[in-house]
Amino acid sequence: MKPHPVSFIRTIISGELVQGSDEVTVHYGAYRLKQIKRENTILFTDKRIIDWRSLKKFFPLVLATEWKYNKDEIPENVTVIQVTNADEAYWKFVRYYRSKFQIPVVAITGTSGKTTTKEMIKHILSADRIVTATSLTSNSRTANLQYLLNIDEETDAAVFETAVGAPGDVLNAGEYFKPTIGIITNIGAHHLNYCKTLEGYIEAKGEMVKIINPTGVLIINRDDSNTSKIDLESFRGKIIKIGTHSTCHFRARNIQYAQDGMQFSIKHKKRNYQMYVPGFGVHQVYNALAAIAAVYEMGVTIPEAAHHLKTFRKFNKQLQVVDGINDSVIIDDTWSITTTSLEAALKVLNEVGKDKKKIAIIGTITDLGSWGYTIHEQAGELIYQIGVDVLITIGEHASIMADHAVKRGLTSPVYTFRNEVLVLNLLNKIVDANTIVLIKGDMYSQPIIELASKLRKKK
CATH class of the missing domain: 3.40.1190.10 (Mur-like, catalytic domain)
Structure with a gap:
């Protein structure tokens, strides 16, 4: 942040100095207590601060508040700017700063x-x-x-x-x-x-x-x-x-x-x-x-x-191709999962694995609310249309994909699991040097993340 003295910020947010000094310089901003990480931060808040001890290591601190504190409530190294509405003051500051x-x-x-x-x-x-x-x-x-x-x-x-x-x-x-x-x-x-x-x-x-x-x-x-x-x-x-x-x-x-x-x-x-x-x-x-x-x-x-x-470095776990168990190839795509990214991943699996047995391990798509069943069916439709040699789903909702793909006519072997515990045992039996495995999930699914790690060839 470009540093600003309190006197200047007061002008921007139409605030009145009730304690501290106009000469204090602000280097950081926050609107929640947990966002205060350093000294010389201005906090915009409509909440009354009770526990000052937890903030002491961040003094000097500047407070833009609509609360009217008694002077004996506030530590010496806290500058207080009184405003009519803390939320309005906050947005005045934000708009001013961006305009510069x-x-x-x-x-x-x-x-x-x-x-x-x-x-x-x-x-x-x-x-x-x-x-x-x-x-x-x-x-x-x-x-x-x-x-x-x-x-x-x-x-x-x-x-x-x-x-x-x-x-x-x-x-x-x-x-x-x-x-x-x-x-x-x-x-x-x-x-x-x-x-x-x-x-x-x-x-x-x-x-x-x-x-x-x-x-x-x-x-x-x-x-x-x-x-x-x-x-x-x-x-x-x-x-x-x-x-x-x-x-x-x-x-x-x-x-x-x-x-x-x-x-x-x-x-x-x-x-x-x-x-x-x-x-x-x-x-x-x-x-x-x-x-x-x-x-x-x-x-x-x-x-x-x-x-x-040409020198751009793509992220780990975004269709990352690595050596896998039993000399197989693993495509680790456990960054995120939507039907859009699933379609892209399945197409990559088919293209990169043209001459290999293609296995897809797919987890649950989250944040769908009441649309969960419908979207997982759509994912199953994608799997049927693009095709895989072996389909493995992990999670109760993910099994909807498998059921729909089979219903539509997918004839490849299909395995559904409630969790990842038994998946590794199955893969050790069906994976070899002529196999490419796509594992697809998101970064918040710890079981999928752990399974992806276990599938990688140990150095």
């Missing part, structure tokens, strides 16, 4: 690919610029203030994920970041426990349209059917389409699997550029297209972007 920096700010949402796309943009820009960004997948609304305050006078660009757990999440992020460039990677079916319906989820993702600067840029996946349902009539900025369709501004062609990644060409303004991106799958090409379109808007040429993209 005229830099490109990218906001990314989507069912899958947003973290990878964000990291690609950061990787390309970091070659010659100072970039701040959300950390890995930490993209909850409670982290937004900290990410905003990471911007300072040395920052050249910022890249933030704006995840959707519920309607309004993207709008909330927009209040902090005021993006100049917005990206929607794709829209599948997720977080239906709060969004209630697929239409509600699409609408929640579509909030991106409302938060971009009116003269800004929106980058969308032309090939994604759900993204096409977003109402773009109100958007007055520039729309950039990426994909494989002939109408795309950044069009991928001649997509091929290569050594540890994907080769393709980009057609842009009647010129073709050869590309390579680490990581298997056509979905990785879409991630790269979105990243390249974004950095191009920030002045990076396509050849420059292509050069830097």
Whole structure:
């Protein structure tokens, strides 16, 4: 955060100094007690602080509050700014701070690919610029203030994920970041426990349209059917389409699997550029297209972007190909699971394992609420259509996938387990050097994570 004296902050939030000094400098911000990690933090709160002892190590502390404390209640090293409404004061400070920096700010949402796309943009820009960004997948609304305050006078660009757990999440992020460039990677079916319906989820993702600067840029996946349902009539900025369709501004062609990644060409303004991106799958090409379109808007040429993209390091547990038990090959994709990412993973399994026995181990898809049965059936439909040689599901809801795939006509051996305990014994019997195993789950499913670890060949 760019440091500010208390006197200046008081002016911004229309506050009155009731204790302490106007000369104290603020270096950090918080609106919850647990967000205070360092000295010289300003805390915006409408709650009365009782236990000052736990905060003593963070003194000097600045408090912007609507509570009227007695002077003998407050320790000496605490500066108190009295405000009429702590929430209003907080947002005045947030809007002021964001307005001080005229830099490109990218906001990314989507069912899958947003973290990878964000990291690609950061990787390309970091070659010659100072970039701040959300950390890995930490993209909850409670982290937004900290990410905003990471911007300072040395920052050249910022890249933030704006995840959707519920309607309004993207709008909330927009209040902090005021993006100049917005990206929607794709829209599948997720977080239906709060969004209630697929239409509600699409609408929640579509909030991106409302938060971009009116003269800004929106980058969308032309090939994604759900993204096409977003109402773009109100958007007055520039729309950039990426994909494989002939109408795309950044069009991928001649997509091929290569050594540890994907080769393709980009057609842009009647010129073709050869590309390579680490990581298997056509979905990785879409991630790269979105990243390249974004950095191009920030002045990076396509050849420059292509050069830097070659050295991009994909994450562990995102379709990570490793040596496995009994000399098999393991594809560890235990980062997250949605129907969108499951489809991508199954296609990678079939492509990479063309000449091998293909086994898919699939866990439960979470955050679906009352849509759990329907979405797991849709996952079963994907498994039937794409096909595997052996299907193993882990978890009560995951068995719905297996039941539906069999009902639709999947003739491959199918095993359903309530937990992972017996799966390793089965795999030791059916896995050999001619086998490739996809294990698909999410980072919050500890049994799936532990099984994936056990499947790796021990060094």
